[in-house]
Amino acid sequence: MTITPVRQCCTRGPLLSTDGVSGVGKTYLTHRAVDPLDDKPLVLDEFSEWANGRPGLGGALLHALYEASAGDPFLRGGTPMAEALLLMAIKRHDLDTVIPALSSGRAVIEGRSVDTTAVCQALLLHPGDPDAALATATELLALAASFRPLPDLTILVTDDTAQAVERAQRRDRRIFTSEEAAFMREACALYERLAATDQARYRVLDRRRTGEHEAAEQIRVWIHDAGINLSCLYEPWQGPQARCMCCGQLADPAAA
Numbered sequence: 001m002t003i004t005p006v007r008q009c010c011t012r013g014p015l016l017s018t019d020g021v022s023g024v025g026k027t028y029l030t031h032r033a034v035d036p037l038d039d040k041p042l043v044l045d046e047f048s049e050w051a052n053g054r055p056g057l058g059g060a061l062l063h064a065l066y067e068a069s070a071g072d073p074f075l076r077g078g079t080p081m082a083e084a085l086l087l088m089a090i091k092r093h094d095l096d097t098v099i100p101a102l103s104s105g106r107a108v109i110e111g112r113s114v115d116t117t118a119v120c121q122a123l124l125l126h127p128g129d130p131d132a133a134l135a136t137a138t139e140l141l142a143l144a145a146s147f148r149p150l151p152d153l154t155i156l157v158t159d160d161t162a163q164a165v166e167r168a169q170r171r172d173r174r175i176f177t178s179e180e181a182a183f184m185r186e187a188c189a190l191y192e193r194l195a196a197t198d199q200a201r202y203r204v205l206d207r208r209r210t211g212e213h214e215a216a217e218q219i220r221v222w223i224h225d226a227g228i229n230l231s232c233l234y235e236p237w238q239g240p241q242a243r244c245m246c247c248g249q250l251a252d253p254a255a256a
Ligand SMILES: Nc1ncnc2c1ncn2[C@@H]1O[C@H](COP(=O)(O)OP(=O)(O)OP(=O)(O)O)[C@@H](O)[C@H]1O
Pocket: 020, 021, 022, 023, 024, 025, 026, 027, 028, 029, 046, 047, 111, 167, 168, 170, 171, 212
């Protein structure tokens, strides 16, 4: 008879992300959801805020991407794969900074995670070919997962792209070119297709069908549920000797 050791659940908090095109309301809805909570999750700043001089390696890498792309809103500097690897490094840096919070049992919500990198860079690698972009987005996610654990749950906020473009334009006091708006439409469609490939890790919040109060309540439920029966977080590049980044349990107790 084989005895399978019963592993305890990890004591860490859940790692979530909100993803979706600019202006869809990720930050707005996240704050509506978490503001009433007593045990507030740690919410990582919206990605573009980092360009405004946020200190640290993540901010410096993002600044380099902005400079190299001459301020393009999608950070397009002409070398999408090199940019993908830098963006993944930024998201790895983000993870490093939140390990203490996760270890203390607190929920963490990343404003954009590697799903955005997968979607945006796949579109740049396959302009005008949505099927190839979907395949590459899936592969880029697998590559990202070899650098760092993916979020336990990714909340994809989606909407009519024209509405999102309008909100982002008003917020950023800028007008997107027709090419930029078209890129956002393609990104919006690819996010939705990517989310449909993994219903365990994604939850989709469609603002066309969900009012603000309901959306905030829904996000609160997802945050709560993501914290149930969590498994440990290991360095994906380590073998059975790996210890959980949060609680220190060995990946394979037999390797002790
Ligand atoms: N239901 C709403 N009612 C009024 N204003 C809203 C609503 N949803 C979003 N907004 C506004 O629209 C703008 C875009 O929202 P937000 O910044 O949350 O979008 P986002 O780009 O998805 O987020 P992020 O910057 O995290 O990527 C913000 O100025 C926000 O306050």
